[in-house]
Amino acid sequence: MKKTLLIFAVLMIFTASIFAQGFKVKASGEQTFNFADNKNQATFFSTTPLEDITGLSNDVKGSVTFNVGDLKTLKGKVIVSVASIKTGIEMRDGHLQSAGWLNAESFPEISFEIKKVSDVKFAADNKLSAKVTGNYTMHGVTKEVTADATLTYLDESEQTKMRAAGDLLGVQAKFNVKLSDYGVNNKLVGQKVSEDIEVNVNIVGSNAK
Amino acid sequence: MNKNQKNVLIIGIILIAITLIYWYSQGAEVFTKTQVLVDKTTELDRMLGVENKQYIDQFVFGLLPSGTSSIIEITSTASIAGVVVLLTGILIYLFRNKRKETK
Numbered sequence: 001m002k003k004t005l006l007i008f009a010v011l012m013i014f015t016a017s018i019f020a021q022g023f024k025v026k027a028s029g030e031q032t033f034n035f036a037d038n039k040n041q042a043t044f045f046s047t048t049p050l051e052d053i054t055g056l057s058n059d060v061k062g063s064v065t066f067n068v069g070d071l072k073t074l075k076g077k078v079i080v081s082v083a084s085i086k087t088g089i090e091m092r093d094g095h096l097q098s099a100g101w102l103n104a105e106s107f108p109e110i111s112f113e114i115k116k117v118s119d120v121k122f123a124a125d126n127k128l129s130a131k132v133t134g135n136y137t138m139h140g141v142t143k144e145v146t147a148d149a150t151l152t153y154l155d156e157s158e159q160t161k162m163r164a165a166g167d168l169l170g171v172q173a174k175f176n177v178k179l180s181d182y183g184v185n186n187k188l189v190g191q192k193v194s195e196d197i198e199v200n201v202n203i204v205g206s207n208a209k
Numbered sequence: 210m211n212k213n214q215k216n217v218l219i220i221g222i223i224l225i226a227i228t229l230i231y232w233y234s235q236g237a238e239v240f241t242k243t244q245v246l247v248d249k250t251t252e253l254d255r256m257l258g259v260e261n262k263q264y265i266d267q268f269v270f271g272l273l274p275s276g277t278s279s280i281i282e283i284t285s286t287a288s289i290a291g292v293v294v295l296l297t298g299i300l301i302y303l304f305r306n307k308r309k310e311t312k
Contacts, residue, residue: 039261050239054246056264086264088244091276127258152258163253170257202259 021120021128022069023153025167032065033169033205035078040203042080042110047194055096059084060203064114064169071128071151074117078201080110101184102139111137112201115144126153132173141182147175147201166208173201213304221297225290232270232286241271241285 044055057080064076082104087093097104113135120130129150136145152170154160160168176196179186186193210218244264254261268281276282 041261041263043262054262056246056262058263086244088242088246088264089240089275089282090243090278091282150258152256154257159253159256168257170254170259172259200260202254202261204254204257204259 021071021122021130022067023071023128024125025068025153026155027068027153027167027207029069030065030067030073031167031207032063033167033207034063035203035205036061037164037204037206039163041201042078043200043202044085045198045200046196048192053087053092053193055085055087057081057084057086060201062111062203064171064205068153071120071130072117074132075114077111077113078203082108082110107138107140109137111135112145112147113137123150126155127151136175136177138177139182139184143177143181145175145177147173147199149173163204164206164208166206169205169207171201171203171205175199210301211304211306214301217297217300217304221293224293228286228289228293232272235270238269238271240273240275241282242267242269242275243281245269 038058040058040060042057042060046053046055059081060078062076062078064074064078066074066076082102083097085093085096085102087096096102099105102110114132115134116132118131118133120128123129127150129148131146132149133144133146135142150172154168154170156165156167176198178195179193179197180195186195243266245267246262247265248260249263250259250261270285272286274283274285274288
């Protein structure tokens, strides 16, 4: 009986180690990465009958914590300030931030809080792709969305130090949201903006303390 | 239409045509822009699997004005064509044949 239990326990540990999808890098254990770099960005892409519009913010902050050996432990939050979104036309920026649209005064932040990670795929020792599900809050409305994300882990080197101290984590994530789901009118400076907005996040965090 | 009026009309049409050709050569953007999105992805960004696009200050001549708060925003094919049409109309009116008053 003891032998059977022992074999069962060994099998459980072996199975868990196979299915635990994580980075194969120098670091181990739980790591926290802070995103505080002004090169970080979130873009909001939309189309109108006249032209394509890309709203870009470089004020993207937040942090994530996870066990390097198991990406499914990923937790954290990323915040974008509405007032920092630029579209290349000042009048349009003003309209975008006004009460008729995203209402930067009442709802100054757009956020994404990670709830769970699934479908983790191994791309390289330091690169994983996954589906990241979380609560996306915009215009005061919170809804669950799932993003396709790619995470790349770089151990600290002379090259990474040019960006920030510590190990670096690059995150690229993409998902779509419907403006009407968030109570946003899709008319922008007389043009009808597409109901679907593509949100792209390109951020780099450091685990330096 | 007298000779002066014809000359004014031809100059007006040529100016509008030049404006349209210039607009087309600048990328035929619908709206005048003061900022454009450029790719600033570095080698390190590529290693980290991220892109880096940034808006930089650059004037792009558009078909329609993008605002009214500065001359740059107003400058566009439509606004220049509008001014040319207005001036052409005024000059054609001023160059009209005046009837001699008879006593």
